[in-house]
Amino acid sequence: MQAVGYQQAHQLGEGALNDIELPVPQASAHDLLVEVSAVSVNPVDTKIRKSASVEQGYKVLGWDAVGTVKAVGEKVTLFKPGDRVWYAGDITRQGSNAQFQLVDERIVSLAPNSLSDAQAAALPLTSLTAWEMLFDRLQVKTGKDFSGESLLVIGAAGGVGSILVQLARKLTGLTVIGTASREETRNWLKELGVHHVIDHSKPLSQQLKAIGFDSVTHVVSLTNTDDHFDEIIESLAPQGKFGLIDDPAVLDATKLKRKSLSLHWELMFTRSLFQTADMLAQHHILSEVAALIDEGIIKTTLGENFGEINAANITKAHQLIESQQAKGKIVLQGFAKL
Secondary structure (H helix, E strand, O other), X not given: OEEXXXXXXXXXXXXOOEEEXXXXXXXXXXXXXXXXXXXXXXXXXXXXXXXXXXXXOOEEOOOOEEEEXXXXXXXXXXXXXXXXXXXXXXXXXXXXXXXXXXXEHHHEEEOOXXXXXHHHHOOXXXXXXXXXXXXXXXXXXOEOOOOOOEEEEEOOOOHHHHHHHHHHHHHEOOEEEEEOXXXXXXXXXXXXXXXXXXXXXXXXXXXXXXXOOOXXXXXXXXXXXXXXXXXXXXXXXXXXXXXXXXXXXXXXXXXXOOOOOEEEEXXXXXXXHXXXXXXXXXXXXXXXXXXXXXXXXXXXXXXXEOOOOOHHHXXXXXXXXXXXXXXXEEEEEOOOOO
């Protein structure tokens, strides 16, 4: 099968992603063998490319996919061959930048019927991250129970932010404030329904006060948390909740004490990484998101389609992600006919 992989961890320009041939894997136990039709590229792809080498063979990246089930393991109960599915995969296994991939059925659901493969591929990883952050980590309730409370999302125009603000806006009573520094991304957030947009290149607390908020009850930081940490603390109300997904070099948690702020880290891969007892929750979350999409409540966050799944196009996607100029998600679709 065709795939894209590498052997040595590298910065772009110092190494390469390669078009390679690998054997088709075999499904067993809870695994589905999926023929991949579309993928998206996430910041985690670039982080692993820069940090993880392999001693033998190739490392295949990719943690978003839409495809068709071709075979199932002997313990599979949720799917059958021919099902069109979507998923974000497992960080410990070979990724989706390959014609065929094995994935545990418990972190997979049927793909939304109303989206094309490319449109759907933009959503699994970010939807799981956003859902788990909002409802599992910050414990926001659906419905209007949180009316009068507020959520500030830093870096809201990226992949996770683009779905997080939709979930918060459509499913909760939170007032949703997103940050963006360019006109293009500010307009994107307005299209997604945020109540207010402020600029993360300027002091957050001052801008919040200018739009009528002395403080907010929830903050989710999706990027550059190091740069915003003091302003996040200043902007949060006493007993507020602070969630993040990035990896600040230093995080002085003692600064949270005075206001009794709570800290919540989200990693979408935790359930599959540790085979947690509630691993099946990701099947249910993706099923719920698919239903919300088919009902017209949530829309795809597809930003750009870079064409065929090959080393050259994936490298271009990595370059755009590392520039931090991406709006929405970058997807690729199909393999070259040989």
